[in-house]
Amino acid sequence: MLDALTLDQMRTFVTVAESGSFRAGAGKLSRVQSAVSHAIANLEAELGVLLFDRSGHRPVLTPEGRALLSNARDILLRVDAMRARARGLGEGIELELSLIVDTLFPIETVGAALKQMRGTYPNVSIRLAVSPLGGPLDGIVDRHFTLGITVGEDFRDPAIARKALTAVEIVAVVASHHPLGQRTGEGALENAALADHLQIVQSDPSERTAGRDFGVISPQTCRVSNQDAKHAMILSGLGWGRLPLWQVERDLGEGRLVRVPTAALGRNSQVSAEAYLVHRIDEPLGPAARVFGEALTLLCSDARNIRSSSGVPGSGNTL
Template identity: 75%
Template sequence: MIDALTLDQVRTFVVVAESGSFRSGATRLSRVQSAVSHAIANLEAELGVSLFDRTGHRPVLTPEGQALLSNARDVLLRVDAMRARARGMGEGVELELSLIVDVLFPLATVGGALREMRTVYPSVAIRLAVSPLGGPLEGLINRRFTLGIMAGEIFPDPAISRRALAEVQMIAVVAAEHPLGLNAGRVTVASPDLADHLQIVLSDPSQRSEGRDFGVLSPQTCRVSSQDAKHALILAGLGWGRLPEWQVERDLAEGRLVRLPTASLGRDSQLPMEVYLVHRIDEPLGPAARVFGDALARLCGR
């Protein structure tokens, strides 16, 4: 009966297949060869198929053995993952790392830190969201996320612990073919002139900025719900706006976007914005979150 299969038999099958012989498999398993041969024979009897052709000098996988080897490896992988997860529970390791990231922070850096965390705690699941403005703070306050990455100083909260990570340079840009872009390098644009053109602005999904606007200089606005939409509309020449340097660096280098020719939006149309790793003070971070935070800080410091 298939129900009589044991993990030991499955593991023995995989080790023999990978080592190329019963003798080598026995050495790897620290067993006598007869015990390994017996385990494989029992497994073949349970499955009703021959896994190895034993007619030659060395055992060779049969077509059935080849087909079932991937299943056996998958079984062992899942069992090992379950054991690691159970061990993590006993050590206080989180079952899940939930993270909400400000749209202004590069996800590639977050991915690098998550990869490092997973090498230490492979059983920890990951849940990630991206949100602008008050979204990360709201996610922490409502306990929907354990960790957040917040940009700027506009939403201070005494219940939130902050760890400075890096500066994101925000650059005021416009498409090269936009009327404001055509004057770049020749004419300096004043604030009243910016107000004559459409500004592309991110909407806040939270209620944190209700009744307030941040960095909005034009009465003409196009409000969008995502950073990618803002980037795309500015590239299309619809209007102007601020975008993080990491997102527009290539567009500026290749001439699709230009810096706004104005001194109203920082020197060289650029302003730094501090980015923080944040979490609730009343919810201390677990081992996986701490490893992630340290990895993120190290990557930001490069």
């Protein structure tokens, strides 16, 4: 009977599947191999299907096992989330709120939300880090931080809950005295023309983008470790690159930077990326974290409303 299934059986099934053998799974579960084999056999009997083909040197998931593995993972994630929520209901105020933020997200908005949180919980300490690309997700997955803010759709994890906050506008810019900056009004450039010029690129401190490049067009690159350095290199005229509109809006308005004259990087050299507030589903959020999240969501909503009502071209619904 399916009612006889236990969470322990499902956790054993998932662990063995991810470990590649009954022996390795037993080691991860701190059990003897015979107990693990017995638990899998009982689960197979109750489900009425074979989960593993044991005819070879190592057990291999059967087609039925592969199909049911995703269900088992989903059930365990939901149970972990329920347990975390139950623990959070009985816990008090955090001693510290730890937060890691994508470099593309406006840090002043984060500061404003943290200030509101401190108004409610003045004794809560704050630990804040800023990191690009896969860094924020790594910080949450590895439990170094309680909350994170990620930007874009490239970094996801099934154990991480996400809540959409706002769109961040990202624009391709170059110094007005750079050769590309002198070409405004001469027609849109193709990728080949951009590839003739040095591109300033943000490096990823995580391994999530190993072997991949995001938005890199030119074979000539200058890779920098932080966004302030990228901004400074572009302002100096060394090369062109993409930066969040909130960081370069004043430079554009005062003529130090101009948009790269191309339609290959979005309309008006600009694209939108969604920002998300993220946390582990199996880690309960304390009162301070919840107040911060509520304050941040409201600030983002207010910013969208202000942008929409101002009628600024290309800036609606953004921070």
